[in-house]
Amino acid sequence: MNIYISIDMEGISGISSVSQTDPNNPRYKEGLYFMKRELEEIVKILKNFNVRKIVVNDAHWNMDNLNFIDLDLDIELISGSPKMLSMMEGINSNFDYAFFIGYHSSANTIHGFIDHTYSSLTISEIKINNRRVNEAYINGLIASYYNVPVGLISGDDKLFDECKNIFLDCEFVITKYSISRNAVKLKNPIIVYDDYKNAIEKVLNKKIKPLEIPKEFEIEITFRKTEMADIVEILPIVERIDGNKVKFKENDFIRAFRYIRVIINLARNA
Numbered sequence: 001m002n003i004y005i006s007i008d009m010e011g012i013s014g015i016s017s018v019s020q021t022d023p024n025n026p027r028y029k030e031g032l033y034f035m036k037r038e039l040e041e042i043v044k045i046l047k048n049f050n051v052r053k054i055v056v057n058d059a060h061w062n063m064d065n066l067n068f069i070d071l072d073l074d075i076e077l078i079s080g081s082p083k084m085l086s087m088m089e090g091i092n093s094n095f096d097y098a099f100f101i102g103y104h105s106s107a108n109t110i111h112g113f114i115d116h117t118y119s120s121l122t123i124s125e126i127k128i129n130n131r132r133v134n135e136a137y138i139n140g141l142i143a144s145y146y147n148v149p150v151g152l153i154s155g156d157d158k159l160f161d162e163c164k165n166i167f168l169d170c171e172f173v174i175t176k177y178s179i180s181r182n183a184v185k186l187k188n189p190i191i192v193y194d195d196y197k198n199a200i201e202k203v204l205n206k207k208i209k210p211l212e213i214p215k216e217f218e219i220e221i222t223f224r225k226t227e228m229a230d231i232v233e234i235l236p237i238v239e240r241i242d243g244n245k246v247k248f249k250e251n252d253f254i255r256a257f258r259y260i261r262v263i264i265n266l267a268r269n270a
């Protein structure tokens, strides 16, 4: 069995402050400790269940948090950015399952711990076909594009609320309970690691289908500032619909995702 892991940081157990997820902050080393520890536990569990190949894509910030100097694991590691598929770089149809580890709720979630969608600085909200989406759904569509089901999602309880009616047979590990954007009640990481064991055992004995992929996509992006929409509307594919809102249509989700990435980068420089 081959498992693809996309690992973010905000939803990792033990992490209780945005400062622990910021590589420029002295407290980042605390966050990194928990991120590595959680990955080690997951890999150990997978190896115990005879999973042969594990590819881990570092999906947080500049995506170069993990390295082999202090990570003694039998995995392949995808590191750095930019990557064409970003948090999903390296996914392909050879994987049996994708796992989303340490994820978080979408931008504009009430009381969602460090809620954001791909870019805190630029994005207020992303809607796909008129529904607000989070990174898990966007990345789930990418996995499904390659016919890979999402087997496991971990993160805070608000993420679980957003995902439970979309990823129907998927297993969830709740790592913490959000109180507000910057406040959280942490589960004990030791309990969380145990939850992973149960969840992974269940996943490996299930048959989960990939998400159904819509035939066409209308992507609506709300920016933090109107000047971001001013620059993005120059892209011919984009239609301006409000002071800080644009939309575009695409039939192919990978193309749509690439547009989203380019749009975020344009907005960032506005």
Ligand SMILES: [Zn+2]
Pocket: 008, 009, 010, 059, 060, 061
């Ligand atoms: Zn992140």
